[in-house]
Amino acid sequence: MQYELYLRASQPQSDLATRILDDLGKDPEVDKTPAGGIEYAGDSGVIAVALHPAQDACWEGDQGDPGGPIGVDLIIPGGAGEALAVQLAELAFDWAARWSLDVYDPQQGRTVEKDELRTITDRVKRHSEYLTDTVGLGDQSTRYMDVDVGAHRLGLRSRFYLGLALALVVLGLLTHYCG
Secondary structure, eight states: OEEEEEEEOSSOOTTHHHHHHHHHHHOTTEEEOTTSOEEEEOSSOEEEEEEEEOOTTSSSSOOOSTTSEEEEEEEEETTOOHHHHHHHHHHHHHHHHHHTOEEEETTTTEEEOGGGHHHHHHHHHHHHHHHHHHHOOOSGGGOSSOOOOOOOOOOHHHHHHHHHHHHHHHHHHHHHHHO
């Protein structure tokens, strides 16, 4: 699971593809991966970058730049730390301002503004807590972000059956050695 922010144009832009590809090519922190993807390597970690090509029926009227990207997705791994979440949001808003795009948070289902940085990092933390609870990443070494994990306790029924099994094993050993 991962956390994503989408950068999308609300209006058709004929030179959007050229500007995005030129800017990404000049940025020293952007690099191609061995698998052919694009990554942004910042101070807090790596953010995956996905470019989305224009579709034929994307815009009514002006087709913009067919074949060029109409949007950019920024992706961090599920359970990412707060510093990487802040870096993701800051990068999204920086690039959105540079290319006149809107930042859409699919987890919230709406366009977000720069002053909602805290909301985004809180959602990333909640996402991390959900992963920790459902996948069980209780070990500190496998977790990106500190989350509260309650101690797992055995229920009354489980303790009863464990006690019964232990009593049967002890009874079996006693009858084997004493009998």
